[in-house]
Amino acid sequence: MSSAPSCAQVLMRLLREYQVEKVFGIPGVHTIEPYRGLPGSGLQHITPRHEQGAAFMADGYARASGRPGVCFLITGPGLTNAATAMAQAFSDSVPMLVISAVNRREDLGMGRGRLHELPRQSDVSRGYCIWQHSLTVAEQLPEVLARAFQLLASSRPGPVHIEIPIDLFSAPMPGELEDYRACPQAQLPAAAEGAISTAAEWLRGAERPVILLGGGAQACGADATQIAEKLAAPVFLSLAAKGVVDERHPLCGRANLSFDCVRKRIEDADVVLAVGTELAETDRNLVRDNYAFQGRLIRVDIDPAQLVCNANPDLAILADAGETLKQLNAALPEGDAGKRKTARDEVRQLISACREEWWPGSEARYPWVQALREALPEDGILVTDSTQLAYNTNCALPLYSARSHITCTTGYGTLGFALPAAIGARLASPRDVVALIGDGGLMFTLGELATAVEQQLPLPILVWNNTGYGEIRDFMDEAEVVREGVELHTPDFVALAKAFGAEGCRIDRPEQLGPVAAAALADNKPTLIEITAP
Missing domain, CATH: 3.40.50.970 (Thiamin diphosphate (ThDP)-binding fold, Pyr/PP domains)
Structure with missing residues (x-):
C-alpha cells in the first residue's frame, strides 16, 4: 500500500x-x-x-x-x-x-x-x-x-x-x-448583444474614429486590424500593446501616444474605441492631464474598475477584449476603400509629425534604433529597461507581432528589469530575444548573467553605457539643478561578462551592431554588447 x-x-x-x-x-x-x-x-x-x-x-x-x-x-x-x-x-x-x-x-x-x-x-x-x-x-x-x-x-x-x-x-x-487534477478554466466572458449593437452603430456612423489598444488587447491583433480597415480608423498602441497590430500596417500609428499631434487626433475623434487600456500617463510621456475627448468614448475591459479609470466612457463594455472584438468585427460591414486610403495618408503624416516632436538627443540615437530594428529578427522579442535608447525604441522601432515588446518603462518603472526578464522570455519561447538595458540599470541585477550562462541562452544583452543615470542627469540639467548622484563609476562590462563565462564586446558605431547581434543569437551563451553612448 x-x-x-x-x-x-x-x-x-x-x-x-x-x-x-x-x-x-x-x-x-x-x-x-x-x-x-x-x-x-x-x-x-x-x-x-x-x-x-x-x-x-x-x-x-x-x-x-x-x-x-x-x-x-x-x-x-x-x-x-x-x-x-x-x-x-x-x-x-x-x-x-x-x-x-x-x-x-x-x-x-x-x-x-x-x-x-x-x-x-x-x-x-x-x-x-x-x-x-x-x-x-x-x-x-x-x-x-x-x-x-x-x-x-x-x-x-x-x-x-x-x-x-x-x-x-x-x-x-x-x-x-x-x-489530483486541475480545475477546468472558466470560459472568458463575451459582451452583451446590446452593447455590441450600440458600439457597432456608433462606429459605423463615425467620420473620424480612432482605436486605442492597451496591454489587455494582446490577443486582439487580427480582429483589431480588420476593424480598423472596416472603419478606416487609425490605431494607436500603448507601450504594453506594441506589436499587437503589426506596426508596418498603414493604419497603425504605432506607440506614439506621447506626442501632441496624436493627442490632438484622439481628442478630435468623434468615436474612440479604447480596448484593454487604463489610459495612463506613462503612455502620454507623463502628461498628467488625460485626453479631452470631444466625441463618444467606448471602453472595453475585463476589470470593471478600469472602465472608469482616468476617463468616464459613454459606453462601458465589461467583457474579455478578444471575445468582444470578435463580436464587434462580425457586426461591422466592409468599409470604403477611398476612406481607407485617406486614413492611411493621415497616419503616415502623423508618424512623420511625431518625429518632428522628438525630445532632445533623439536624433543622435535614431541610427542605433534603425540598427537595432535590422538586428532584431522579424518575430523577435525586445526586452527593455528604463534607459535612454529604450525611450526611443518605444516609439521609433516598429514591432510586428503580439508579445514582442516587454518593457518596464511603463507604470512602476523599476530599474534592473531587462536582464532577468529577457532570461524568462527566452526560456518561455523559441523566439529570439534581445535585451536592452542601461549601465546603471544593469548593476541592479548583474548577477543574473550567471543564470543566463548556466541555461546556455543565446541572448544578446545590449548595454547602453552613458556612464551614469543619463535620463535623470538630463532632467537635472534642464531644471538647472547641480548634478548630484548621477555620475557613476562603471566597471569594465566586457571583462565582467567574460568572468561570468559569457561573451563580451564593445561597439561605438551603429553599423557594428548587426554582425555582433547575429553572432550572439547563434551562440550557446549570452553575449554582453556594450554600446558607448554618443
Missing part, C-alpha cells in the same frame, strides 16, 4: 496539471520539503541569483508566453527581495503565481524571533497582489490553487501570493497523488 502524498508533492503535481513548465526560485532551509517534490514532477527549476531576479524572470516568462510565471520563495527575505518585481507585475497586469513559505502555524504572530520571521508576512504582499492567501489547512490546497489559476486566467491578471506554513509542507494529503 502506497503512503499518502505530502502537501508539497500535491503542490508540484497540481502545478504541472495547470500546465506550469518552469519555476523560478532559490531554495532555503524553509523550503527543503517542496524541493523534495520536484524530481519526477515534470517541472524544470531555474535558479536565479536573487529573488528579485526570480520574480523578474517569471514576469518575462509570462509576458512572452501568456501563461503565468511561477516563483518559489523562502520565508521573510525571499518575499521582500521579490517585492519590487511583484509590484512591477501588478502595475503591468502580468500573471504571476508566487508561492512562499511562512513560519510554522504555532509561531505566526508570536514574535519569537524565529528564522526569517516577519510579524505579519501576508500584509507585506497584500498591497501589490490581486489576491493573497495564507494556507492553514493542507487539504484546502487544491481549492486555493484552483482559485488562483481562475483569477490569473479569467480576470485582470497580476501577482497572486500563496504562503504555506513550513509545517504544512510535509502534512499528509488524502487519496493518491494521481487523484
Whole structure:
C-alpha cells in the first residue's frame, strides 16, 4: 500500500496539471520539503541569483508566453527581495503565481524571533497582489490553487501570493497523488448583444474614429486590424500593446501616444474605441492631464474598475477584449476603400509629425534604433529597461507581432528589469530575444548573467553605457539643478561578462551592431554588447 502524498508533492503535481513548465526560485532551509517534490514532477527549476531576479524572470516568462510565471520563495527575505518585481507585475497586469513559505502555524504572530520571521508576512504582499492567501489547512490546497489559476486566467491578471506554513509542507494529503487534477478554466466572458449593437452603430456612423489598444488587447491583433480597415480608423498602441497590430500596417500609428499631434487626433475623434487600456500617463510621456475627448468614448475591459479609470466612457463594455472584438468585427460591414486610403495618408503624416516632436538627443540615437530594428529578427522579442535608447525604441522601432515588446518603462518603472526578464522570455519561447538595458540599470541585477550562462541562452544583452543615470542627469540639467548622484563609476562590462563565462564586446558605431547581434543569437551563451553612448 502506497503512503499518502505530502502537501508539497500535491503542490508540484497540481502545478504541472495547470500546465506550469518552469519555476523560478532559490531554495532555503524553509523550503527543503517542496524541493523534495520536484524530481519526477515534470517541472524544470531555474535558479536565479536573487529573488528579485526570480520574480523578474517569471514576469518575462509570462509576458512572452501568456501563461503565468511561477516563483518559489523562502520565508521573510525571499518575499521582500521579490517585492519590487511583484509590484512591477501588478502595475503591468502580468500573471504571476508566487508561492512562499511562512513560519510554522504555532509561531505566526508570536514574535519569537524565529528564522526569517516577519510579524505579519501576508500584509507585506497584500498591497501589490490581486489576491493573497495564507494556507492553514493542507487539504484546502487544491481549492486555493484552483482559485488562483481562475483569477490569473479569467480576470485582470497580476501577482497572486500563496504562503504555506513550513509545517504544512510535509502534512499528509488524502487519496493518491494521481487523484489530483486541475480545475477546468472558466470560459472568458463575451459582451452583451446590446452593447455590441450600440458600439457597432456608433462606429459605423463615425467620420473620424480612432482605436486605442492597451496591454489587455494582446490577443486582439487580427480582429483589431480588420476593424480598423472596416472603419478606416487609425490605431494607436500603448507601450504594453506594441506589436499587437503589426506596426508596418498603414493604419497603425504605432506607440506614439506621447506626442501632441496624436493627442490632438484622439481628442478630435468623434468615436474612440479604447480596448484593454487604463489610459495612463506613462503612455502620454507623463502628461498628467488625460485626453479631452470631444466625441463618444467606448471602453472595453475585463476589470470593471478600469472602465472608469482616468476617463468616464459613454459606453462601458465589461467583457474579455478578444471575445468582444470578435463580436464587434462580425457586426461591422466592409468599409470604403477611398476612406481607407485617406486614413492611411493621415497616419503616415502623423508618424512623420511625431518625429518632428522628438525630445532632445533623439536624433543622435535614431541610427542605433534603425540598427537595432535590422538586428532584431522579424518575430523577435525586445526586452527593455528604463534607459535612454529604450525611450526611443518605444516609439521609433516598429514591432510586428503580439508579445514582442516587454518593457518596464511603463507604470512602476523599476530599474534592473531587462536582464532577468529577457532570461524568462527566452526560456518561455523559441523566439529570439534581445535585451536592452542601461549601465546603471544593469548593476541592479548583474548577477543574473550567471543564470543566463548556466541555461546556455543565446541572448544578446545590449548595454547602453552613458556612464551614469543619463535620463535623470538630463532632467537635472534642464531644471538647472547641480548634478548630484548621477555620475557613476562603471566597471569594465566586457571583462565582467567574460568572468561570468559569457561573451563580451564593445561597439561605438551603429553599423557594428548587426554582425555582433547575429553572432550572439547563434551562440550557446549570452553575449554582453556594450554600446558607448554618443
